Amino acid sequence: MFTRLKWFLFGSAATIGVGAYLGAKVKRARERLTAEAIARAGVTTVAGMMNATGRRMQRPGMPVETEGVDSGSD
DSSP, rough: OOOHHHHHHHHHHHHHHHHHHHHHHHHHHHHHHHHHHHHHHHHHHHHHHHHHHHHTSSSSTTTOOTOOOOOSSS
């Protein structure tokens, strides 16, 4: 009898603890997901992609497109 009561109390405490933890996580996520934060993340992502593309284009040994360019070796 007391074993069932003990497990019921443990389960209740765990449920309350998990509920409080998830409530705090949801509150923090709601605070982070503002329009400004999303826009800032988008701008940062695009800037990073542009930076990576620029570095990739500056690498030595990149093939140069010569299609449509007259080289004068006819």
